Amino acid sequence: MDDHDLPRNPANYVPLSPLSFLLRAARVWGRRTAIIHGARRITYAEMLTRCRRLAAALAESGIGAGDTVAVIAPNVPALLEAHYAVPGLRAVLCPINTRLDAATIAFILRHSEAKALIADRELAASVTPALAMLEAPPTVIDIADDQVPGAPAIGAIEYEDFLAAGDRAFTLQLPADEWAAIGLGYTSGTTADPKGVVTHHRGAYLNATAMALEFGLTPESVYLWTLPMFHCNGWTFTWSVTLAGGTHVCLRRVDPALIFPAIAEHGVTHLCGAPVVLNMLIHAPETVRRRVARPVHIMTGGAAPPSIVIERMEALGFEVHHLYGLTETYGPATVNAWQPERDTLPLAEKALFMARQGVPHPLLADMAVLDPATMASVPADGQTIGELMLRSNTVMKGYLKNPAATASAFAGGWFHTGDLAVLHPDGYAEIKDRAKDIIISGGENISSLEVEEALFRHPAVLEAAVVAHPDATWGEVPHAFVTLREGAGAVSEADIIAFCRAHLAHFKCPKHVTFGPLPKTSTGKIQKFTLRAHAEKGTPV
Structure with missing residues (x-):
């Protein structure tokens, strides 16, 4: 077939970007509550207006396409809004881990060449000295929150005042190229400086869509932010929940004394968290811990949760979904897709199966367990150990300013996770260890x-x-x-x-x-x- 006379045009090709999720949500669910933060309620129509104002104000301050805007904040509306406003300028969002020390924050701001920093005043103790370490510090916009009254100022202007100066009619722009960078996330850097992981609009769109599908999000979903939004863009749920028209419930602090009441008050249906969060809920004081009134879906990943943790969460009324991923894969890459015939298994046996890392999520192109020396597939016998490798549109562009690490990560045409795994006869992968931990x-x-x-x-x-x-x-x-x-x-x-x-x-x-x-x-x-x-x-x- 000769189709050379059928070129792409604006009618049949639009670059993929999660920015489109907010544009649709405001059109379809404009009056629905998009964000809950304490006593505040923000509708989807209001959220779009706020994002337009933020983008306009950033543009007025000199931010343009390709510039980096860093944000360091707990799970508050400003960080969620930045996930749309910054890409809407064709700029790059760089969320920073709130638990980092001043030297590491300074390294990230310098390495990312951030031109603006949106910083929560609660973090002044680490952010202010970090800024003092920089030869050319970025423009700083403060987030003030009545939940932390009296927190000291960091910059010269407060976030709400900054928004008020922005044009509410500002047009958020889809990227000219869906391969353009949307985000810059830094690895934890446990043994060296953190590596800057560059992600693109296409990957963010696909991964967020996969998570909405895999987690069963709908307009009736109420998502509690127990997972940091700074971590892999909240595993892309910053975009997934909006795609579904669900409600984001912000939470400044991960504390069972706040989580259990929030679930009851807001009718929370979904949340995410590392196994340490599950452990926190399981071992909460009896005065705090309670069985949830209706099932709450919880996604966990980052490390294989021990099966006993899964058992105890299910006993509290949570439905545990196990996923696996890395910063380099926009967060979730594989999921432990549940097989209905396993419903009748005893809870202990179900939990053992659920602890596997599983199979590719719906939009991950391919997963394999390979011998890293030969790149040959290992037998699917549940015993032979190889390295888990991935190939997908939902894998990073590469590491910023680090071509050697990028080339190593992509050697042989696969992304090397560094995790050792076996492949079971049913095609489910199970991680046995990090290569360095065996x-x-x-x-x-x-x-x-x-x-x-x-x-x-x-x-x-x-x-x-x-x-x-x-x-x-x-x-x-x-x-x-x-x-x-x-x-x-x-x-x-x-x-x-x-x-x-x-x-x-x-x-x-x-x-x-x-x-x-x-x-x-x-x-x-x-x-x-x-x-x-x-x-x-x-x-x-």
Whole structure:
């Protein structure tokens, strides 16, 4: 077929961008509540107007196509609005982790070449010194919030005043090219400077659409922001909820004492969170913890949640959906698609299946478990370990100013996740470990996640992490670092080891146990590299 005389034109080709989700939501659901923040209610029509004003004000201050606008804030309306206003200028949004220290914030502002920074006054203690470290600091717009009265000013103008000066009729622009950058997100940088992950409009549109489909979002959905919007653009739910015409419920702080009442007050139907959030809800004080009145869907990822955590969440009335992804894949990449025939399984067996990372989400092009040395597929036997690799429009453009890391990540035509996995006969992938976290003992591979799974079943264990400990005989043996539940009573190293020996092959059991709080990254991930250093040197955590 010769179709050369059928070119693209404005009638048959429009670049994909999640910005279009807000334009449609305001048209279709203009009077519906888009955002709840404390006593505030913002409709979709008002949200569009506010985003237009923000974009216009940024343009008046000199922001244009390709410029970076950074935002550092908890889950407040301003951060959500920036997800539309900044792309509507064809500029690039750079959300910054609120838990970072001043030096890292300064690094990100410098590396991203941010021309403007929207900063919440509650974060003045880290943002103000970060700005002082810069030779040419960006224009700063403050977010003042009556939920944190008295917070000190950072910049010269407050967010609402800044918006008021913007033109309410300003036209938000779709990108000229859907491959254009929409976002810049930084990895946690646990062992080196953070890497800047550049994402594009096409990928954001597709990933957000996939999440709305996978999570079953509708105009009746009420989404509680327990997941930071700064983390992979809130796993793209900043756009997904708007696509569905649902309601965003903002939450400044992740606290069970706030989460359980918000669920009841607003009729929350969906939320997301890392396994640490699930653990927080499970172990909330009895005066706070309650079974939800109707099922609440919760997506979790970032690390494989132990099956006992899934069991306990289901017992509280939450329906757990397990996903897997990285900053480089816009957040979620694979999902544990539930098979209806498993409905009749006992809860413990269901939870074990649900702990798998699963299959590609509806708009992820391909997933494979490959031998990284040969790039050959491993057998789908549930035992042979390879590296989980991905290929999709929903994979990043690359790392900003880091061509070597970009080339390495895409070697062989696949995105290398760095996670070691097996492929089960049913096509579901299950991560066994990060490549750097696998323990090789006497020539046998031991999955730290498998040992952690057993540890979490101990009734006294709140948190656990397992790393390699040097051993003269075996090369490496497992070393467990354990945080006990409050009021757990006396639990010894011997108790923990004996418990593991009752649930695991003996060579997989910890030979060393250290008790105490676990070091975490700014996104709540356990810092295993820190634990490995302590295990190697025999020093306290």
